[in-house]
Amino acid sequence: MAPDTAGNGDSEPLPLAQPGIPDLAAHALAALDTLGLERFDLYGSHTGASIAMEIAIAHPARVRRLVIDGMGLYSGDLQSEVLDRDAREIAPDAEATHLMKVWHFCRDQFLFWPYYNRTAEGRLPGGLPPDDALHDFSVELPKALRSYHLRYRAAFRHPKRDRLPQIAVPTLVCASPSDMLFACFRDVAALAPGAATAELPPWHTPGFAPGTARILHDFLTREAP
Template sequence: MKRLFIETSKGQLHARSHAGDSASATLPPLVMLHAAPGSALMLSNLQVRFKQRSLAIDLPGMGDSDPLPQGNAEPSIGDFTDMVEESILKTFDEPIDVYGTLSGVRVALEIANRQSVRVRRVVLDGIGIPKPEQLDELLANYAPDFTPDINGNHLMNTFQLCRDQYLFYPWYARDAEHRRPTGLPSAVALHTKVMESLKSAAGFRPLIRAAFRYDCAAALLAMKQPALITADGSAVRADLPVLEFPPAEPLTCPSDLLDKRAARIAAFLEA
């Protein structure tokens, strides 16, 4: 795994590059986009399981990437995509596959629709479309302000958010009704997520709010590429639009079964 910074007109984006398997050199490179909070480091265990070349990018304001330039308007997913798209076009001059998870799904969809000729296949790993009646509550509460506090309260608050994302949805609804059927990751994995999230504290709120406001259903219906949509059992939504074209394959498996998930995604990308 190699680390690099990609210059764009709006700042630098940090990325992690994996060479893959030389026997799979004919496959297009895979661009990977992570969830929030955190960074592309959260995708490394999945990234190294793929045979094709891959580039996992820290989204703007996350991990070691520069934030979006300050503006008067609240940023949209299109604003985040602008920097990511520019970095992709500077790095690759060939067709690509795109993988996104949760917040990264939105950027992946936007790139797939903007670059419909360049993007060959799309993986949407945990699409997480909020119900309309939940939207105002999620916008208000899902991404609190983690401004550094002299007493260190922001450290504990960040840890609790990262931990409880695995246990509840939304993470702040800590009751039996909102319990997820998944467990905690290892202590090391949780620590890594917390540390990457602390680096991303300023970028978390604008990215999450943009992700919740993004019209995933319209973007899905506009997409021209074959897509693989994955979810754990608690995240499957009956009101996802029916995709007759492009062909979309559903996959449901526990998110902690990394080998099974990676194998299924790889089979789709290598087909």
């Protein structure tokens, strides 16, 4: 089971004009409570990493281990820029131009960082995933077209530099060099007290899934210090 973040995929958005990461974390924890899970490991990637981190900070007795896979650190001009340009609203229209906007938004995240910086300086080292994978990635966004941007904005606003040092559970910080947030990998790890680190295999290669599974399994089954 993999519940959607509130306002994404098939889930309803929270009844808030500007939800924050703590709101999304409380919603995710409510799902865990409904499942009857008292103590658990948490894995989160990108926005999910911030959500998982907040659950771990608020409820350290319930989180056995935490995995942060790809987390961005935003401040100053970059934070203002991505809030203004990255997390934009996309409205449906009769000519279906919104579908092309969705496709390019999803596609260009693999090519540039930020995705709208379509220049040589903004080019990411990897390439596009297989067409089927890009299709599967892209069709999820239209389900939540009216609320997806709120999750992005919550992540961009979240004060991660202040929150990471408050983690008090065993933590693994990892990222793939294919990830657009890989440049933040070492800085994130340095802010998380005592965090273990691991570089994941490149995306869309045969070794990605088994290599990542092995790294996560080793961390989650490691004896406690």
